[in-house]
Amino acid sequence: MSAQKNRSSDSESGNSVPKAVVNRLSLYLRELQHAVNSGHETTSSSQLGNLLGFSDAQVRKDLAYFGQFGYPGIGYRCDELIAAIRKILGTDRQWHIAVVGVGNLGRALLGYKGFLQQGFELVAAFDVDRDRVGTKIEGVEIFHLDQLTEIAKKKNIKLAMIAVPAAAAQQVADRIADAHLEGVVNFAPVTISLPDHISQVGVDLAIELEQLAFSALKRARR
């Protein structure tokens, strides 16, 4: 770890990093954590690449966007690289998240325990159903959507997951914009518009399945 001092840098320069690179960084992190859990002390770009189906050159190039993390002849020390990637992604700190919409999916999200160790904590849920408001699910209190700005401020919530029906998603997005959150995962199967300063990631089940259908069909045609 001390060997890492002053070796990483960049990232202040205007080197806008491609989205795909950041996504792969998350995959590297996942594999590294797996490797540590399996008792591995070090790994290499080719090992990491093999596990994920990327070339060794790509792994090294991706990391090179952010600094120097490896040891020529040795590879990468898993714990060091984990710490480095966490710092890059910003998950070396804890992010407070809200779930908006406490239907089937919202409840499933509230029950998901995998967040905490990854730097995320579900600290509030929101809904418009007065019967749900005031209750708790999985230990998380449910507030009315109208309280979003207030509670977000109080609880330092920066990210939200939208788990409401398609028809309600844009209204929720508008409230999220009002509350000045910084990022949104949108599970509703619609395009939502948000101000530029709020990032978004869309997860649409139907779209994922369509990709599979296409691939399956493509194979069948051959």
Add this chain to the structure above:
Amino acid sequence: MSAQKNRSSDSESGNSVPKAVVNRLSLYLRELQHAVNSGHETTSSSQLGNLLGFSDAQVRKDLAYFGQFGYPGIGYRCDELIAAIRKILGTDRQWHIAVVGVGNLGRALLGYKGFLQQGFELVAAFDVDRDRVGTKIEGVEIFHLDQLTEIAKKKNIKLAMIAVPAAAAQQVADRIADAHLEGVVNFAPVTISLPDHISQVGVDLAIELEQLAFSALKRARR
């Protein structure tokens, strides 16, 4: 529709289509359906692009991989383009899907009603918990994982969604391979390995959130 006859083609040639193109096709489809629901008869590459943040050229180029679907000077007839994209993606037919793992997430998936109209139908769920097996959730029968091959054959199941804990995901993947399914959406936060002839899409909540954290941090640094 008759005007479309013999105008689309390609796709038999070895023109392997980039994944990103197929993904955008799904987004176009979603917007087109939205447009139709809003009473629009036609649209254009620039309209579609604007809604999704792509250039008009990109929309046209993407569609050009598969044929000619528009009318110079007019644009695209929504209903025709919807039919064309559905055919390309393979969702002009019905795909039978299984959910494996009936925990919080699995149950949420079973409760999701948005599939049917998109060409997907949840026809079975699987779990290893003997207490759950034999019951129904949302009208879908739960079978033991050991019955996967048998039931998949009987019910013509081609796609599956893995909603089990990380530690069980690879075992499930192996059973899915045994059953010769054609595609998998993997919600477990691990890399699973599957034979080449089975497509997979990974959806990892933590990874999505990490992308948001990175973006938020990047803005903060500026």
Add this chain to the structure above:
DNA sequence: TAGATTGTTAATCGATTAACAATC
């Protein structure tokens, strides 16, 4: 030292954009 593996540069490959003739 010999073997392994990094970080980085240059070469290759692929995807996006701009431009425009053809068309309605």
Add this chain to the structure above:
DNA sequence: TAGATTGTTAATCGATTAACAATC
């Protein structure tokens, strides 16, 4: 006809890969 918009080609841009000196 004039205006709009397609499909497609060529030019640009960006991302991936190959190669290798530097390092342990």
